[in-house]
Amino acid sequence: MLVLRRRAGESVFIGDDIEIEILAISSQGAKIGIRAPRETVILRKELKLTQQQNEAAAQILAKKDFERALEKLRV
Amino acid sequence: MAQVETQYFGTMSYREDSVFDFPDGLPAFVHEKRFIPIESPQHSPLLFLQSMTQPALCFLALPIQVVAPDYRIAISREDLVLLELQPDRQPELANEVAVLALLSLHDGLAATANLMAPIVVNLKTRRALQAIRQDSGYSHQHPVPRFAEQAC
Numbered sequence: 001m002l003v004l005r006r007r008a009g010e011s012v013f014i015g016d017d018i019e020i021e022i023l024a025i026s027s028q029g030a031k032i033g034i035r036a037p038r039e040t041v042i043l044r045k046e047l048k049l050t051q052q053q054n055e056a057a058a059q060i061l062a063k064k065d066f067e068r069a070l071e072k073l074r075v
Numbered sequence: 076m077a078q079v080e081t082q083y084f085g086t087m088s089y090r091e092d093s094v095f096d097f098p099d100g101l102p103a104f105v106h107e108k109r110f111i112p113i114e115s116p117q118h119s120p121l122l123f124l125q126s127m128t129q130p131a132l133c134f135l136a137l138p139i140q141v142v143a144p145d146y147r148i149a150i151s152r153e154d155l156v157l158l159e160l161q162p163d164r165q166p167e168l169a170n171e172v173a174v175l176a177l178l179s180l181h182d183g184l185a186a187t188a189n190l191m192a193p194i195v196v197n198l199k200t201r202r203a204l205q206a207i208r209q210d211s212g213y214s215h216q217h218p219v220p221r222f223a224e225q226a227c
Contacts, residue, residue, distance in 0.1 A: 050192040051103035056179040069180045
């Protein structure tokens with residue numbers, strides 16, 4: 001992972017058109033501003049993880065596998 | 076009585092007041108706003124969360140205290156408002172809210188539970204949402220302990 005030190009008011013660019021600016025830093029956390037093309041999807045990581053996990057959770061198992069998985073759970 | 080097509084149990088009758096109402100759906104399933112919880116004595120304490128619009132969509136869930144007996148809920152103020160609960164305190168488990176962990180089954184073998192983003196249901200209104208924690212104390216892939224079947 002690239003690690004940079006930035007102060008409030010400073011920013012970085014990712015590619016040509018995504019800018020991430022550090023707006024303020026406090027003990028509560030860092031407040032960041034993002035300028036990006038409208039079509040760029042920006043998600044908090046925990047929401048992205050939840051989406052992925054829900055998609056995994058929704059995967060339907062064949063009935064036989066499902067019963068077998070439940071057996072493993074219950075033992 | 077109204078009926079719903081289910082993934083594992085064929086066509087089932089249900090009571091309208093048992094439906095969980097997700098006004099905003101779930102992340103990755105934002106259009107799925109109504110789920111019916113199905114308990115099967117054979118599979119207790121597992122809970123099946125069956126979509127009412129897609130028979131093939133059924134989540135498996137466990138009460139959070141089954142997965143992690145000392146789990147501490149931390150529902151954001153924003154989510155408490157959406158759930159129509161008092162925003163200035165955490166609700167009482169079992170009394171005011173049900174908290175469920177969604178399970179993922181991996182290749183039909185080991186299972187994990189999402190403790191980072193549990194389903195929270197207001198038991199009075201049946202209003203529900205997936206409450207994503209803001210802290211990083213709990214995993215979205217917590218190994219599920221094996222549980223003994225509960226005697227009925």
